[in-house]
Amino acid sequence: MSQTSVLVVDDIANVREDIKRLLYFEEDIAVVGEASGGHEAILLAEDLKPDVVLMDVNMPDMDGITASEAIANKIPETAVVIISIQGEPEYLRKAMAAGARDYLVKPFSSSELAGAIRRVGKLYKMRATHATTVPPVSITKPEPDAPKNKVIVVFSSKGGVGKTVISCNLAVCMAQESRKKVALVDLNLQSGDVTVMLNLSPKGSIAELVQEEDRMEYSLVNSYMVPHMSGLKVLPAPLHPEQAEVVTAAHVEAILTLLKDHYDYVIVDTSPFFNDLNLSAMEMANDIVLTFTRDLPAMKHTRTALDVLDTLNLSKKVKLLLNQSTLDYGIKISDLEKSLNASPAGILPYDEKIVLSSINKGRPFIMTHINSKTGQAIRNFARQFEPAQSGADPEIKKKKSIIGKFFCF
Ligand SMILES: Nc1ncnc2c1ncn2[C@@H]1O[C@H](COP(=O)(O)OP(=O)(O)O)[C@@H](O)[C@H]1O
Ligand SMILES: [Mg+2]
Numbered sequence: 001m002s003q004t005s006v007l008v009v010d011d012i013a014n015v016r017e018d019i020k021r022l023l024y025f026e027e028d029i030a031v032v033g034e035a036s037g038g039h040e041a042i043l044l045a046e047d048l049k050p051d052v053v054l055m056d057v058n059m060p061d062m063d064g065i066t067a068s069e070a071i072a073n074k075i076p077e078t079a080v081v082i083i084s085i086q087g088e089p090e091y092l093r094k095a096m097a098a099g100a101r102d103y104l105v106k107p108f109s110s111s112e113l114a115g116a117i118r119r120v121g122k123l124y125k126m127r128a129t130h131a132t133t134v135p136p137v138s139i140t141k142p143e144p145d146a147p148k149n150k151v152i153v154v155f156s157s158k159g160g161v162g163k164t165v166i167s168c169n170l171a172v173c174m175a176q177e178s179r180k181k182v183a184l185v186d187l188n189l190q191s192g193d194v195t196v197m198l199n200l201s202p203k204g205s206i207a208e209l210v211q212e213e214d215r216m217e218y219s220l221v222n223s224y225m226v227p228h229m230s231g232l233k234v235l236p237a238p239l240h241p242e243q244a245e246v247v248t249a250a251h252v253e254a255i256l257t258l259l260k261d262h263y264d265y266v267i268v269d270t271s272p273f274f275n276d277l278n279l280s281a282m283e284m285a286n287d288i289v290l291t292f293t294r295d296l297p298a299m300k301h302t303r304t305a306l307d308v309l310d311t312l313n314l315s316k317k318v319k320l321l322l323n324q325s326t327l328d329y330g331i332k333i334s335d336l337e338k339s340l341n342a343s344p345a346g347i348l349p350y351d352e353k354i355v356l357s358s359i360n361k362g363r364p365f366i367m368t369h370i371n372s373k374t375g376q377a378i379r380n381f382a383r384q385f386e387p388a389q390s391g392a393d394p395e396i397k398k399k400k401s402i403i404g405k406f407f408c409f
Contacts, residue, residue: 003030004121007048009041009064010034010056010083019054019083022110029117038062042070045078051121053080054113055100057091065095072099079120090330096299097335101307103300123307148387151256151266153285154321158301159272161291162323162348164188165355166378167269168197169366170289173382175232176367180264183225185235187252187281188271189244192237199362200226202236206255207243209235216254218262230367235259249280256284265385274308282309287385288317289346295329299339306340318342321381324350346381349373 006023008031010016016034023029033048035041037059045053053071057064068080082095082103092103101120104113154167167184175182185206186192195202209224210216225233235255238244259266268285270278282288288309292302302320309315322344325333337343351365351374358365369375 003028004052004117005030005032005048005050006117007032007041007044007050007053008034009036009038009053009059009067011036011059011061012056015056019113022113023117026110026114026117029114029121038064038067038070041067042074045071045075049075050078051124052117053078054117055080055082055095057082057084057095065091065098068095068100069098077124079124081116081120093296093299093331093335096296096303097331097339099339101303123304123311149260149264149266150286150385151260151268151281151284152287152289152385153268153270153278153281154289154291155270155278155282155305156291156298156301157272157274157305158292158298161293161298163272163291164193164197164269165359166289166291166321166323166348167267168194169364169375169378170382171232171265171267172198172228172230172364173366173378174265174267174385175228176230177379177382178264178386179231181262182232182265182267183235183259183263184232185255185259185266185268185281186237187268187277189237189247189277190241190271192269194234194269195226195236197359197362198228198232198234198364200228200234200236202226202234202239205236205238205243206251207238207246209255210247210251216251216258218258221255221258222262230364233263247277249276252277252280253284256281260284274305279312282312282314282317285317287319288314289321290318291321291323293324294322294327294331294333294336296331299331299336302340306342319345319384321346321348323348326350345384346377348377348381 006029008016008019020031023031032050033044035044039062055064055068071078071080079101082100084092084103085106102116104116154163156163171182171184174180184194186194204224212220225235227233256266268281290302290305292298306315309318320342325347327350354365354369354372354374358368366375366378
């Protein structure tokens with residue numbers, strides 16, 4: 001069995017002993033070294049190249065944050081997990097920004113500790129095997145020969161970050177302003193709320209659709225699409241969560257393939273999991289809008305999601321979208337960019353009044369508050385999906401970009 005090697009760093013010998021004791025019975029985890037300070041940790045990490053470093057924050061010679069940053073830079077194949085005590089959120093934020101991959105707050109159980117080590121260790125091993133074949137992450141660069149019709153998946157492995165708000169407003173923006181054919185698929189099968197946010201009353205859903213016939217055809221798919229007043233058409237999620245299980249990844253692939261042939265843009269709202277359905281949609285996608293907010297859990301989720309997508313060779317499709325950007329939980333945008341090693345392609349401000357009332361009324365804010373900052377932010381973001389006008393007259397392009405300030409495309 002391949003073991004995950006661990007270096008334990010803490011200035012207190014008893015704490016190091018406790019950690020070793022907690023890991024003693026975990027056969028797949030081996031403590032290969034221990035250090036009592038930041039300097040020693042860096043030297044040992046360079047020497048041992050462990051899969052995981054468990055790093056204390058407060059140490060006299062060099063603090064754990066500085067040491068984590070050095071290890072993240074010098075030995076990128078080693079993952080740092082910060083061990084902190086309750087009441088150190090500021091340190092945690094700094095540590096994550098400095099390159100730590102995960103954190104544990106004391107006191108923790110042996111299963112929590114082993115779970116965190118396995119999680120990051122496994123991910124890093126997968127990354128190492130892919131490292132030679134996977135091209136470097138390019139987050140916002142458009143593909144030069146981007147096909148005309150696009151599948152855009154809005155994803156985050158965390159709930160409540162605004163995936164559905166963004167999917168609905170992006171889809172309506174594209175439909176009403178570009179006069180393009182736009183479909184919105186609600187893949188949050190257990191608790192989809194696209195039809196609520198758009199005030200639609202569906203008669204059927206993706207669950208009934210997949211049970212209708214053995215062969216999926218466009219006319220069948222289209223018969224389940226519910227029209228919205230903006231021109232957008234929606235494929236709803238099931239009304240009852242238990243219906244979700246009839247939909248498979250193969251269904252998702254078939255449906256998206258058919259829709260892509262008939263719509264200019266197919267937007268997909270997702271559930272907050274790396275499940276088969278979402279992965280199937282992300283494989284089909286031209287763009288993955290990875291949505292996140294400015295808080296520590298979201299930063300952690302986004303980082304892990306980027307790692308997973310990188311491992312699956314999907315990270316080149318990612319466009320980062322920072323939502324609720326004006327809600328400041330103490331994390332600077334520059335720290336976020338540093339931690340994620342990328343800049344957001346779109347930024348949406350927090351606007352409780354407009355966003356909440358638009359949800360409650362079932363009228364996307366892009367329809368009712370088009371000139372609000374949030375509305376403008378959606379329009380600017382939507383514009384990025386317009387295929388590059390290669391070979392177009394530069395003068396025409398210039399005029400278009402001025403017009404583009406007032407319209408979505
Ligand atoms: N930009 C924003 N400004 C204010 N509130 C927002 C914004 N984006 C999302 N929200 C709030 O967050 C909640 C969760 O959004 P939702 O789109 O349902 O998240 P997800 O689909 O990721 O679970 C919404 O009900 C809304 O109240
Ligand atoms: Mg949602």
